[in-house]
Amino acid sequence: MLRTALAASLFAFPALAQDFTLPELPYAADALDPVINAQTMELHHGKHHQTYVDNLNKAIAAGDAPAGTSLEDLVAGAGTFTPAIRNNAGGHWNHTFFWESMAPAAEAGEMSPELSEAITAVFGSEDEFRAAFEKAGADRFGSGWVWLIVNDEDQLEITSTPNQDNPLMDVAETQGTPLLGNDVWEHAYYLTYNNRRAEYLGKWWDIVDWTEISERYDQAIGQ
Amino acid sequence: MAFTLPDLPYSHDALADLGMSRETLEFHHDIHHKAYVDNGNKLIAGTEWENKSLEEIVKGTYQPGAVAQNGIFNNASQHWNHNLFWEVMGPGEKKIPGALESALTESFGSVDKFKEEFAAAGAGQFGSGWAWLVKDASGALKVTKTENGVNPLCFDQTALLGVDVWEHSYYIDFRNKRPAYLTNFLDKLVNWEAVAAKL
Ligand SMILES: [Fe+2]
Ligand SMILES: [Fe+2]
Ligand SMILES: [Fe+2]
Numbered sequence: 001m002l003r004t005a006l007a008a009s010l011f012a013f014p015a016l017a018q019d020f021t022l023p024e025l026p027y028a029a030d031a032l033d034p035v036i037n038a039q040t041m042e043l044h045h046g047k048h049h050q051t052y053v054d055n056l057n058k059a060i061a062a063g064d065a066p067a068g069t070s071l072e073d074l075v076a077g078a079g080t081f082t083p084a085i086r087n088n089a090g091g092h093w094n095h096t097f098f099w100e101s102m103a104p105a106a107e108a109g110e111m112s113p114e115l116s117e118a119i120t121a122v123f124g125s126e127d128e129f130r131a132a133f134e135k136a137g138a139d140r141f142g143s144g145w146v147w148l149i150v151n152d153e154d155q156l157e158i159t160s161t162p163n164q165d166n167p168l169m170d171v172a173e174t175q176g177t178p179l180l181g182n183d184v185w186e187h188a189y190y191l192t193y194n195n196r197r198a199e200y201l202g203k204w205w206d207i208v209d210w211t212e213i214s215e216r217y218d219q220a221i222g223q
Numbered sequence: 224m225a226f227t228l229p230d231l232p233y234s235h236d237a238l239a240d241l242g243m244s245r246e247t248l249e250f251h252h253d254i255h256h257k258a259y260v261d262n263g264n265k266l267i268a269g270t271e272w273e274n275k276s277l278e279e280i281v282k283g284t285y286q287p288g289a290v291a292q293n294g295i296f297n298n299a300s301q302h303w304n305h306n307l308f309w310e311v312m313g314p315g316e317k318k319i320p321g322a323l324e325s326a327l328t329e330s331f332g333s334v335d336k337f338k339e340e341f342a343a344a345g346a347g348q349f350g351s352g353w354a355w356l357v358k359d360a361s362g363a364l365k366v367t368k369t370e371n372g373v374n375p376l377c378f379d380q381t382a383l384l385g386v387d388v389w390e391h392s393y394y395i396d397f398r399n400k401r402p403a404y405l406t407n408f409l410d411k412l413v414n415w416e417a418v419a420a421k422l
Contacts, residue, residue: 043398043399047398047399048399051399083349087349141291141292141294141297141371141372142350142351142352142370142371142372142389143350143351143389143390144350162290162291162350163349163350164349164350173290185350185390186351186389186390186391186394187390187394187399190390190391190394190395191394194250194254194391195250195254195255195258195391
């Protein structure tokens, strides 16, 4: 699978002292329209994500973290590095994960029975899960992300993080393995939804690729 | 006392030729600022803050060192911040009054140095927030930056100038280019008479 190959090359790259690079989108910029339009995708991927990559490379070149440190290690140890590493390694990791979490509505896969059962067991139903996830995203004041994670007790949990932090970071209030994350920075939705973050959060489900999320769940619980 | 949304001190298209469009002001003032007012009023109703002044609420609900501020603080402070923001912009004269120019030169070396420092603070505020020109208790002028809704009242400073760097402030007119928005703000939008009046 293309997306799996991309993930492998990004997340498991050997520790060579090589610049981080912007991954290509796993679909065309207009593939997620009308939930996320092409202009938003082009700016979000080509400008915002690119800036995190560039600023991460600059921070490493400036000695903020040892050259050759993997993205995973930069994220996990975010609190031990400078804010520039925390913010830009987080920005690079989060956006890469975000692109891979979505697919054109017609191709977005189904939830596995295992994940569906776990969601129902924890949240009551898929609808209640969605409502709780949307509320957590709407309640994040300022910029940040809302996540579905597998926590330390192998339980599903919804959490949110400020700015470009994520649940893999040592600085995260609630830590765990992310299965799904939605970007609630205003740049993620402003051109289409303006101030209406809740509407964006509600429509976003149409393009979540549950096949991918279900695979992540299997890996997270060790199946 | 209940918060009310102030009218803009100029028309919605008064700043359009200066880099802040009617569309931005319609969303930013009529929708975003109004939401802070409405949410703030809902949250203070029936609480100890209901009959307090806006300044008292901001100072009294700020939690130093908290990972995230509470809802009353966030909405009250953003109401205060936006009140100031509308006031320090304008379509008129862009000359810096002599007393303010002297104070900026004394504190920063020159007006240009002040502008550089202020723009750098705004660009360097990662995520949502504000950049400020403040006067501290000793009377010294300083440039600061704050996250989300946090403002100079929290630190017993007098705010002379503030710029909103939440993306909603500039996304319609400048997209991702926050530094261009900040330069434009300083060069074209600031009403320096209003800033000088706070000295
Ligand atoms: Fe896959
Ligand atoms: Fe983003
Ligand atoms: Fe604002």
